[in-house]
Amino acid sequence: MLTTPLCGLLGIELPILNAPMGPIAGPELAAAVSNAGGLGTLGLVGLPASLIGEQIRRTRALTSKPFLANLIIAVLQGDELAACFDAGLSILGLFGGDPRPFVTDAHRRDIKVIPQVASVAEAVAAAEGGVDAIIAQGVEAGGHVLGTTSLSVVLPAIVDAVRPLPVIATGGIADGRGLIAALALGAQAVSMGTRFLASDEGLPPACCARN
Numbered sequence: 091m092l093t094t095p096l097c098g099l100l101g102i103e104l105p106i107l108n109a110p111m112g113p114i115a116g117p118e119l120a121a122a123v124s125n126a127g128g129l130g131t132l133g134l135v136g137l138p139a140s141l142i143g144e145q146i147r148r149t150r151a152l153t154s155k156p157f158l159a160n161l162i163i164a165v166l167q168g169d170e171l172a173a174c175f176d177a178g179l180s181i182l183g184l185f186g187g188d189p190r191p192f193v194t195d196a197h198r199r200d201i202k203v204i205p206q207v208a209s210v211a212e213a214v215a216a217a218e219g220g221v222d223a224i225i226a227q228g229v230e231a232g233g234h235v236l237g238t239t240s241l242s243v244v245l246p247a248i249v250d251a252v253r254p255l256p257v258i259a260t261g262g263i264a265d266g267r268g269l270i271a272a273l274a275l276g277a278q279a280v281s282m283g284t285r286f287l288a289s290d291e292g293l294p295p296a297c298c299a300r301n
Contacts, residue, residue, distance in 0.1 A: 241263075246275045
């Protein structure tokens with residue numbers, strides 16, 4: 091079985107995450123990925139604190155394996171992080187802002203912090219702030235894209251800059267060949283979005299479906 095040191099750190103079997111694709115990356119998809127041996131990810135952007143806690147508890151009811159819940163820093167209203175803490179989250183993903191102010195409170199609760207960054211400067215700042223791993227985003231990513239450089243260029247640069255901190259690659263990865271290529275460039279896992287849209291668990295909830 092393909093594994094990396096990051097798998098041991100996170101308590102997973104396979105170096106694969108699903109990307110936090112808003113309502114598509116709900117409890118069903120996150121739990122399915124975790125139950126299959128990867129690290130399931132919840133996309134919580136835009137949800138009020140009450141629903142964030144509900145999503146985390148729903149995911150925990152569907153899997154006993156680790157999973158990550160992702161927040162976008164730039165749109166936080168104030169109570170979302172507390173809701174994650176109160177629901178017993180074990181891995182916090184952050185995007186679109188400086189993750190350093192959140193690390194101490196998370197670590198105090200034994201919660202690992204994994205921010206997504208798009209440049210070497212952001213990666214170094216996050217690493218110096220004590221995060222547990224980093225997701226390196228290439229310009230090929232979908233959804234919220236901060237990257238301006240191709241993954242094949244920015245990934246090895248970030249790996250070298252923050253070594254030995256584990257790095258996860260995201261952006262344009264859709265199959266096993268992409269996974270192996272990312273590992274060859276120094277990543278210890280990949281986060282994939284579009285690929286999971288083909289899964290039953292990746293269907294958007296009825297409230298988000300088009301007529």
